[in-house]
Amino acid sequence: MNPFKHARNWSTKALPVKDPNFGHPLDTSHGPILYVEDVSVSFDGFKALNNLNLYIDEGELRCIIGPNGAGKTTMMDVITGKTKPDSGSIYFGQQINLRELSEHQIARGGIGRKFQKPTVFEALSVYENLELATAGNKKFWFTLTRELTGEQRDRLDEVLYTIGLTQSRFNSAGNLSHGQKQWLEIGMLLMQSPRVLLVDEPVAGMTGEETERTAELLTSLAGKHSVIVVEHDMAFVRSIARKVTVLHQGSVLAEGSMDQVQSDPKVIEVYLGE
Amino acid sequence: MKLKKLLKTIGVLGASCTLALSSITANAQEDDTIKVGVLHSLSGTMAISETTLKDTMLMLIEEQNKKGGLLGKKLEPVVVDPASNWPLFAEKTRELLAQEKVDAIFGCWTSVSRKSVLPVVEELNGLLFYPVQYEGEESSRNVFYTGAAPNQQAIPAVDYLMNELEVKRWVLAGTDYVYPRTTNKILAAYLKAKGVADEDIMINYTPFGHSDWQNIVSDIKRFGSSGKKTAVVSTINGDANVPFYRELGNQGISAEDIPVVAFSVGEEELSGIDAKPLVGHMAAWNYFMSVDTDENNAFIDQWLAFIGDEDRVTNDPMEAHYIGFNMWVKAVEKAGTTDSDAVIDAIVGVEVPNLTGGTSKMLPNHHITKPVLLGEIQEDGQFLTVWETDGLVAGDAWSDYLEGSKDLKSDWVSLNCGNYNTKTKKCVGATAE
Amino acid sequence: MLTQRLLTSDKGGMLVLGLIALTCIVVPILNLAVPESSPFHVSTFAVTLLGKFLCYALLALALDLIWGYAGILSLGHGAFFALGGYAMGMYLMRQIGDRGKYGDPLLPDFMVFLNWQDLPWYWHGFDMFWFAALMIILVPGILAWVFGWLAFRSRVTGVYFAIITQALTYALMLAFFRNEMGFGGNNGLTDFKDILDFSITADSTRIGLFLASGIALMLAYLACRYIVTSRAGKVIVSIRDAESRTRFSGYQVESYKLWLFVFSAVLAGIAGALYVPQVGIINPGEFSPLNSIELVVWVATGGRGTLYGAIVGAFSVNYGKTVFTTFYPEAWLFPLGLLFVLVTLVLPKGLVGLIGRFKKNKSATNKEEQP
């Protein structure tokens, strides 16, 4: 009777970490979940990324720092499919070549991204924002005809609680405070059930208290998800980071714990010198 | 509660909508006037040609009222603006006939506007006087064609070129729509019947408002340089003419080398052009402002006084309205009523003087008799008549040179049919009531 | 459940829908049952006028769906309207049969006129209503699909999309003007006689067409409501407000835009098909880019992103036009032009927004009304 019946069952089953769109579980048997190898991107002769190599392990919380123009945003663009690299390879797990996929496929595959400027759908309510982000079948005809399942709704409530917006679930997202918007966006990422979270400057413009809560939120997410945080706020990075990568002129300058990195003479030169 | 309130609002709004509707459809039914509908575009692309005809109608009606009106009543013009929008023509016609209850409509210019109006006029049994030269192939009981049919304009012009100027090669250039297509088809058939070879006929169509004539003119020039006398028969419409003639002039083609005979270029179009590059080119019409007759001089004086502008000109469609209006007036007087059926019966055979010194007559096929004049364009934008037909030419609704229509005949008196097939002896399409 | 979703929190829509329903009931009665002498009689002229407005409203609705909700401004929606109209026109032409001027049983008059020997292949099948009805949906739909697929895939958006849609309708206009195309050139298709064996000039047929337009409009409205209140509708609004965010949420933005565009084009086609038998002519002028721009103005005037605002806009602008062309035939472009300027400057949310502003103090406005 219902042509979408099959699809529905399939999507509810697929809700957990397994990703539905690649048809098979993600192979992370060698450790890293994300491989960025020898990636180069240039705009009109300017090399935004220059033979960048980066490996993210499953469940890892990685902070990426670097001066302006180091290539942080471009790196995220490349991973999420917004920018196609000139050369190099990007693999998600052992087998999935992200270069061949488009943005929405990558997103469905389990890589979520939070933008530098909080971008939530201001015309919609908090609840609807999360509803939209919910993992599942995102094809036009499906969303046209189906409501959320009970399971999905439960998960939504859970996330609402996690990001602390249960009270304002029916408020318009446009009326939220800056910090709340940031959290909502993180919540939306969570609804996508991603394997990897790319978070661009999550605490920019936040009050101290908000920053603290965000730090808590992100550390709690690590483990279940791999989290990549790009941030300028060194204090914040110090408070959450286990491993830090420093980008400079489109390639990795240094990598290690915060202390290691901070004592690296190359890093000091880049940040203080010249 | 809520629903109740909503229903109430709907009720109120509904009532006000009905009111609004009735304000569009308000029909002041005053019996002491006879209403005359004027259906000419006052805005949009056709305003350029049609506004003048609206003014002409207003003038004619005013004159008639000065003479005491018609059947003892005043004439009242009802002017609407169909805005060069063809569906709007149909809508406005319905408005004129059904709401305003006009007794006759004078209007339309383009073929498509007439085609759009036609079903409405027939449905509501109105009267339409159509004043522009057209492609023929039509005859409606409710329409009177006071402009020229192809045999009243195109064919005599070609005869002149062939006989007087000994033209051997022909360029038939036109805008891509029905009138030029038909005219050119008729002409091509006619020329071939006269022994002109295929390679001596060049047919070219361009879109409306075509403005870049460089290579077409250069083609014409090449076509005309074969040593045989060449002429261009132009059915190029409206705005495309200025760039066409300018290009001709600039590429050094003068009227002596390759004359252009146009069927859509009249005094009014010329008044918007610097006529210098056109001097010597020709046009075929049933009327020229330069024709020196008493009727015409009176008409011109009247027009200039009415419009209050010494520089305005008169043209052929204006004369057609003049004839059409006078015919209608005469027919109404003859019938003693403005009732459509009575007027349709009365008008056939009515004769009124035209402005070129003759008397035009309404024929049973609802076309009229007209003289055909060939004029050369002069520097002042007027025409110098170089040739005219001996007598008046009767308008022919169905061309004798087209395959589909040569057996058709229109006669609303004896046959009561607009498209009677003389071979099968049947009224085709059975549109007659 | 569904009715609740579609109609509650849509007071304006309910009001408009109710009014249309009321008109659909009252007008036929006043036209057919009330004698002509009565002041309550609604003339056939008014019926065709209203029928035309209903078609325009449907067209405006189609545009509002993609412009108001997905933020895709099409300046070529008139093309889909005209294509639907042509499909219907071709059916009506074939219905004339041998009652044409030349009495040819197969060929329409204009083809006889141009000495065509055979019916062009694309005219076959149009003698059957079901085929024509299918084409009314398929032709605009497929064109929109192909065009949309090309455009959205390469992420042509905003102003660029507006301009290439304009190019599309302009190209179609020029093409249909050509007599060789076999669609009657500049004169288009006209002089229709019957539709589904009913005489097209009969009052009852007019009422039937009027009702069909009204019902089509109401159904289309509900369908549009269904879309915009569904999850897909929210995705569509998200695309309008933050396209790349939606993309990174895992939605294939192109596919959403494409299906919505196709649906909107089909609605426009249906509007055109209903329009043609009521006005009695279809010609390439309907493809004119100016028509499409005017359509955008109806929606803007009514208030975009509300659906019913589009209907209000289509009715009010066209009503105004009818009044102005009758009462101020010489100068009606002045108020019309002024209206466009004022609406964009003073009423960014259109007439509907204006009413909303008055009511603001009374009740909290519902969220969906805000574009």
Next chain:
Amino acid sequence: MALLKKSVCLWIALAACLIALPCAYAQPQEPDEFATLVDELATGSLSKRGKTVDAIAATGHERAQAVLHALLQGSLQTTRSTPKQVVIETTNDVYVLAANGESVAAKALGRTKRIPIHNKLRSQIKTLMAQMNLSAVDAGVRQRAVEQMISDGVDSDSIELLQTLQSKESNTDVRDAMTAAIALAQLESSSAETRLTAVKILRGSLYPEVRGPLEAIAKHDSERSIRVEAQRSLDSIDGKLKMFRLGENIFFGLSLGSVLLLSAIGLAITFGVMGVINMAHGELMMIGAYTTWVIQQAFPNHIEYSLFMAIPAAFVVSGLVGIAIERGVIQFLYGRPLETLLATFGISLILQQAARSIFSPLNRAVSLPEWMSGSLQINPAFSITFNRLYILLFGLMVFFALLAVLKKTSLGLKVRAVSQNRPMARAVGVRASWVDAMTFGLGSGVAGIAGVALSQLTNVGPNLGQAYIIDSFMVVVFGGVGNLWGTLVSAMSLGVINKFMEPFAGAVLAKVLILVLLILFIQKKPKGLFPQKGRAAAD
């Protein structure tokens, strides 16, 4: 209007006067016969006028040429009072008696009427004058006379005349033309040898009249060798013609491109740089065109200079209207390009209707100055029309001037600053609103200038703008928004592509194809040929 026509006559009459002057002092030899004939021009009927003209030419009178020339130019007039006097209007309201060149007071004549002629007479006079002009002082006049003879067909009498003149001719061009004329006539000679020489002489001759007779000889001549030679001559002519036709087509394309460029370039600023979808752009061009007309009306005696006055005037008028539009409407709509579309569409309707109310819905006649008409004859098969040539040059001039304004002036710097980053520009002290107004004014002013150029090509009426608006947008989008060079390249290439498609696709289909190609192109390169670079361009 009347004044305008008079001033047109003025120039023609002036030319006539120059020719007449040398003869004015000579005493007529047989005053009676000549004067009678001249009078007959006025009194006789149109059909008899041809004979009279022949007779006048036959007198060999010194004034014959002047009278015929005046008749041809329409400056030969007659009084309405009897006895009719025939006079030549040399300049505005200055008359001389046709028969003897004595000047007469305009007042004494009363109202005068032009003596009308028609085409037959015109070509008759031209032929007659060609023979007289063969020995004119000016080489150009002689050249035209020979060409006139070629197109009229040279008869055996003229061959001898030409042969004598040719031996004396000093100008090579004229001599070549004479050679061709003689050879053309000799093609019909009964002597095979003469024909053969003639065929050889005509090898590569580009006179259009040559091809037909040569073709006939190549097919039908009794001598085979002549047929072969004729075919070779024909081939050589065709080869040349092909080349020139290609050249001609390229010029046509560039010329169309220049029109597109002119109409799009203002838009490249208002739309490309400022992001305003200005639907009233066409109407701003219309205003420019009407300005030209008004200028010509105001200075009816200076038509030749009217364009030089009209260009700055149109720039100022359209620019001011543009500034008014910007201040009145658009300034409230920045960042909302689609809204600017609606508002400016409304403005375009108002402007159109305003033109209709002020100037009437009829087209207005804008005169072509003498120097804009005619063509630059490179050879008999290839000529470039002056108006197109000047407009092409003018379009390029406007383009480079605009480029210089944007690149070199402080206004240009500010414009670019504001268009790239409004708040930053404001922060460094640029008065953004002033810059907006000026930029829009600049774009509108350029549209006005384009209108002046268009007035020389097409109708000046309320619908002028509508015809160009869509094309203009296409050009800007195709070239890449915000890139003036892109606009130039796109306008020129669209023009040329169009002209190369027209011969086999026809004018309508060519345009449709161009539009389809454009649509497809934008799918491939959504930002046009030369996309604007950098982060600001991304959305």
